[in-house]
Amino acid sequence: MRIAMPLVALVVTAVVGLDAQQAPALRIVVLEGEGGVNIIQQRTAVSPLVEVRDRNNLPVAGATVTFSIGGGGSGAAFAGGAQTLTVTTNAVGQAAASGLNAISSGALQIQVQAAYQGQLATAAISQTNFATAAAAQAGASAGTGGSTGAAGGAAGGGGGVSATTIGIVGAAVGGGALVATQTVLKEDEEESFDSYSGPLSGQLALLSATSQSTCTRTSSIAGTVTIELLEGNATGRASSSTITLTEISLTGSCLPAPPITFTIQRDDTPVSGGPSGLTFTAVALLPPTTYTLRFTGSHSGNAITGTITIDVASQPATAPNQPNLTGSTSLPITLTRS
Numbered sequence: 001m002r003i004a005m006p007l008v009a010l011v012v013t014a015v016v017g018l019d020a021q022q023a024p025a026l027r028i029v030v031l032e033g034e035g036g037v038n039i040i041q042q043r044t045a046v047s048p049l050v051e052v053r054d055r056n057n058l059p060v061a062g063a064t065v066t067f068s069i070g071g072g073g074s075g076a077a078f079a080g081g082a083q084t085l086t087v088t089t090n091a092v093g094q095a096a097a098s099g100l101n102a103i104s105s106g107a108l109q110i111q112v113q114a115a116y117q118g119q120l121a122t123a124a125i126s127q128t129n130f131a132t133a134a135a136a137q138a139g140a141s142a143g144t145g146g147s148t149g150a151a152g153g154a155a156g157g158g159g160g161v162s163a164t165t166i167g168i169v170g171a172a173v174g175g176g177a178l179v180a181t182q183t184v185l186k187e188d189e190e191e192s193f194d195s196y197s198g199p200l201s202g203q204l205a206l207l208s209a210t211s212q213s214t215c216t217r218t219s220s221i222a223g224t225v226t227i228e229l230l231e232g233n234a235t236g237r238a239s240s241s242t243i244t245l246t247e248i249s250l251t252g253s254c255l256p257a258p259p260i261t262f263t264i265q266r267d268d269t270p271v272s273g274g275p276s277g278l279t280f281t282a283v284a285l286l287p288p289t290t291y292t293l294r295f296t297g298s299h300s301g302n303a304i305t306g307t308i309t310i311d312v313a314s315q316p317a318t319a320p321n322q323p324n325l326t327g328s329t330s331l332p333i334t335l336t337r338s
Contacts, residue, residue: 025055026063028114028123031094036127037136038076038102045076045100048125051093052114059093063116067097070109075129076102089114090286098263102129193228193236196304196335200225200243206312206327208254215252217325219245219260225295227271227278227304227335238269238280243293243310254323262291275299278306288315289325295333302337 029051036046052063067085069076078085079099087095097110110125130136199222206217223243229236244261262284271280276298284291290313297306308331314324 024121026060026114026116026119026121027053028065028112028121029053030112030123030125033097033110033125033127036125037139038100038108038127038129039131039133039136040102040105040129041132043101045102046127047100048097048110048112050095050112050114050123052089052095052116052121053093059089060114060116061089061091061093063089063093063095063114065089065095066113066115068111068113070111070124075104075106075108076100076110092286105129105131105135192231194231195226195228195239195338196299197224197226197338198304198333198335199223200308200331200333202329202331203248204245204310204312204327204329206325208252208323208325210254210323213253215250215254217247217254217257218249218251219247221245221310221329221331225308225333225335227280227295229271229299229304235273236271238271238282238295260286260291262293271295278304288322289313297333304335306333307331308333 031049031051033046033048033050036048038045048067050065052060052065054060065087067078067087069078069083077083078097078101085097085099087097089095100110102108106129108127108129110127112123112125114121128139130139201223202221204219204221206219208215208217221243223241225241225243226239227236228239242261242263244259246259247257250256262282269280269282271278273279277296278299279294279296281295282293284293292311292313294309294311295306296309297304309328310331311328312325314326
């Protein structure tokens with residue numbers, strides 16, 4: 001079963017101290033998260049991603065963005081149970097609210113405030129929490145005319161939820177924001193999984209080129225990868241895996257870059273193939289750069305052995321100082337059954 005998570009660009013602005021006929025000095029564009037459907041049992045939640053723009057519709061780097069759980073915070077929380085999360089926009093003006101966890105069923109609203117050089121803008125992101133995937137499907141069935149729009153209320157409420165796809169991976173580390181979208185793995189609630197985990201480490205060299213400079217960035221790779229396989233079967237899902245790239249050396253005339261972290265969340269990344277051909281692919285986006293993580297390996301006894309390949313590629317630069325990043329590395333990994 002697949003649940004819709006529509007991709008919208010909703011702009012909601014409240015700017016302090018400007019004439020109503022002037023263009024707002026600051027505004028928030030909601031890129032991801034509006035109308036999101038969160039499944040409590042599967043521990044999936046759609047992490048909001050916003051972009052802050054100035055009156056010329058250009059992205060604002062270095063703005064302070066605060067995400068707050070509305071309605072007293074009973075429906076969700078960020079990592080560690082926090083009700084607010086403050087993030088600084090990255091070079092393309094984006095900020096992601098990572099670590100969102102759905103707690104109770106019903107409508108959820110996330111308030112967003114951006115601040116930059118004395119200017120303020122606000123927005124609200126509406127989502128719906130469901131206890132189970134079956135409850136979400138029931139919500140979809142109760143929708144009006146099979147609408148593919150955002151969820152309109154609590155579980156079993158009106159508005160409808162389209163049953164197509166859901167799944168977003170967000171991170172905001174050191175000013176970087178990454179989002180990956182995958183298809184939800186169809187799951188029978190009665191199925192049981194075996195968990196296999198192991199550390200990932202190594203290095204990744206990236207060629208960074210702009211119209212004015214070229215350099216080589218070498219980053220360390222650190223993280224943990226987890227695969228859950230269905231009992232008696234060699235298919236399943238990649239689960240709650242977090243990987244961080246931290247720059248350790250720089251050759252050339254580029255400025256240092258902040259760490260980048262991306263997460264493969266449970267049920268968002270299916271694992272397919274047989275015992276000798278397990279594979280999954282996850283994609284993280286920091287426009288104009290795409291980070292692709294691919295696993296190939298095999299399962300035998302209490303271990304999964306294989307290779308993680310990380311590919312980095314940018315689209316052609318649209319601004320003189322915008323870097324194009326390219327690079328790839330393949331690392332061995334062993335996951336053991338817990």
